[in-house]
Amino acid sequence: MRSLTCDVLVIGSGPAGLAAAYEAKKHGAEDVLLLERNDELGGILQQCIHTGFGVREFGEDLSGPEYAWRWIARARSADLRVLSETMVLGVDHSRRVVASSRALGLVEILPRALVLAMGCRERPRGALAIPGSRPAGVFTAGTAQRLVNIEGYMPGERYVILGSGDIGMIMARRLTLEGAQVVAVCEILPYISGLRRNLVQCIRDFDIPLHLCTTVTEVRGRDRVESVIVSRVDEQWRPIAGTRQEIPCDTLLLSVGLVPENELTRMAGATIDPATGGPVVDEGHGTDVPGIFAAGNVVHVYDLVDDVSAAARIAGRSAGRYVRQGAPEAGQRIRLRAGENVRAVVPQILGLAALEEGPVVLQFRARHPVEGPVRAELVMGEGAGARVLLSRRHRYVRPAEMVTMSLPPALAAELAAAGDSARDLAVRIIE
């Protein structure tokens, strides 16, 4: 088996991998190798032909491919090594990676630091256990997107879309512009799960019927989908009797959530946070396996690609520094928990030594929307007696929109002084 070494190996060349590799190189790693399973770099961006990317990263409204090629150009200018059409088969805790490709056969790669940037995947029909028959014509929205935009084939003519995730809404517009009919978008929640701008420019602009508190309760059809049955649901998401309605269609698209892709992370032995589906990371996006870092959507699923790149830069920087200096002095480490109306917090671990050096941004999501002024707080202790360390106002919170909170370095001293009682802090959102 051919064996390669490098300073930093990055698995995946989507928005996270490109940014992490570029940043690792900038921060001290000489020899950075980027591994990609497709024949070209950019990952899922190449099929996301809509605009809305790059406003933060480049100050311009770019399409997915444009955003990808900007980063690919950066990667080229930084002289990164690239191995494309190569898929990783396994990783272990010592960072030994085995990959496979047509050109090289099996390759062993032994990097000094490893960045995981595999992204996320879509939840399929099976995960929802939608009853009914099993005809052709049920696709995840992203698979349909690839078929329509890259392969050049339409999966159907008359669509029902289940779920109001961004890819689903964007595909509603895309399919409509390609001459197909989208007859319904159903969302089980009382609010859409994607960005509100997509509700306007993808759904309302095209008069596509949106049904909230509604789900698909049966798929019908023998060979191809012939119709779906949709039902309204109660507060516990249970179908309400008597609300069944049959909608004739030939295709059901699913946009019901993205899950961080963490098979390799598990193989490497990193601890997974059940709340995010991604590895537990520290403020530098390092996992609990030394020398293994996690970048972008493998940690938790972001709303915006620019934020994926930003988060991946942190992981890339840490990997570069790890190669240069080894593991940093951790100092006191604090566990961050999700408190009231918070689903999960990233990073889960905060090192005070790192906080002293510069601000650390916490990222989290609300469990429930609050359409009015709220406060996001970092607290010590529980309930009414909790000591509030930091409080930030927000005009609203929505589960679809990530909330961030920047911790100032000055907080480090306060936490150090609090000693053991500050070992475990919570983030909460209160009205």
Add this chain to the structure above:
Amino acid sequence: MPDEREFICVTCPVGCSILAKVEGQELIEIRGQACQRGEAFVREELTAPRRMLTTTVRVRGGKLPLVPVRSSAPVPQGLLFALARALRQVELSAPVGDHQPVMLNALDTGIDIVTSRAVEACEGYEEKPGAGT
């Protein structure tokens, strides 16, 4: 009496909720926008809404059968379908360049449609004279 209307700004991914007091097409009062582009967006929504167009066009002899294209600036919303239909008739010949013009001054909007990436030619493909549009 002015109407109060809610807009969701689509200019950037933040998607501000903007409340506007409107009389006819006139904007009386506006709040909720996080930046100045929000007001411009609402004014445009009241008179002539515009949207970015993104779609694909066919490529002959390319490594990919389609190339993604975009409008260089937002186009009148009412023209989205007409533009998409017109672009369906277009076929480019590989190799296709990045930001290659696909349709200049598309449907007299003053806005160009350009590719949003390059597509290499398949090995062995040679452009025949007169091919492409």
Add this chain to the structure above:
Amino acid sequence: MYDVIIIGAGVVGAHIARALSRYRLRILLLDKATDVGDGTTKANTAIVHAGYDAKPGSNKARLNVAGNALFEQVCGELDVEFDRCGTYVVGVSEEDRATLEDLYRRGRQNGIRGLSLVGGPEMRSREPGITESVTGALFAATGGLVDPFALCYAAAENAVGNGAELLLETEVQGFLREDDAVVGVRTNRGEFRSRWTVISAGVHADDLMRAAGLDGFTITPRKGEYFVLDRAARAQVRNVLFPCPTPVSKGILVTPTIHGNVMLGPTATDIDDKENLSTTPEGLNEVLTGALKLIPGLESRQIIRSFTGLRASGSTGDFMIDAPKERPGLLILAGIESPGLTASPAIALEVVEMLREAGLELQERAEYVPLRRGIPRFSQLSPAEQEALIARDPRYGRIICRCETVTEGEVVAACHGAIPARTYDALKRRTRVGTGRCQGGFDLPLVLEIMARELGLSPLEITQKGGASNIVVRRTKEVAE
């Protein structure tokens, strides 16, 4: 003129074709579906039963035990994965203890070795995730796991390799008769004459019997709904676990699959429609509730797929294996429900003997090859073997299905096998492409392209499972306006 026509290319029909292909005979195996194993074979519990629960003296008991004993040989010859891991029936109450003892006695009566009763604490140590209320279990060491489709496909492929003919998408519409005798079949592809006709048609056997003028046996399709869980659920399930059967139901079991997933099910609901493979909210709920009684820690978010199978439940409660005197030339297999998969190799040998006794001349063919080699399964190979394979054919280096680690080489090989995969589902069953946690989300566009290329078709012509089940319907830019 054929010597034997076999109607139905399920696991039983495929084994019969294979068993007959060692003799100098012209054999025709027919199926109305687009692929072999498309009925009960492709959707069942995938367990090689020990045989303790069949009524002593019944065909089911005899053929279960005989079939079970053949699995090492058959799977070895056919290159099919088989794991004789043993199976458990789990008791959770005092009454269950008595049931377990009954099953133990019945198993001994059926001549089964390797049965033992296990106490509650011992069972907990063997299956740490099991319910706290476990009182004991019956362990059957001869039980095992197999991939039923793989077994059927391998047997059919081996039969074809030995000269049997296979016609798919061929539906029998009636029988050719000379007086009382059956002398062939009439199908959508024309008439085929034969000396012997074997009905091995699963849930449709009674319809064919009626078409041959034989009444008195009916088959009720009994629906079984299942869940498949992510490989990660294997951490919670070590063994094949049956609940204690009750008078109304055999209950919902929890079992690993030979491919490393976990499967839950089945329900048991008698229905009328032999084509109804839909899942229901009630059924799926019953599966989950039942499974949680055995392994309370199972998580519903591990579910990656649900499906339904139909058992061919016969009116006599036993397998019917008969060459009725009033229809010379016809041999009937009906009511082959569980343990039909386990019994299938033994049923085939019995059919051969019945035909011999009825006067069919069986001359061994010198060129008969009982061995068959399957498509290399990249994910199951050692790194050295993987390297050698890629060196021989670089397409084995390209991973097409990331969840199950299936390569382009395997997909290509399946498209060109002795029984080529012509639909996405056929490919899925041969290679496991698209059966993992993303359920084809990643591989589908790649597979469409490869299948179209290898089969000389347009992606527009590739179907999921034949008929009008096309996956894509037009080119993006070709709109009828």
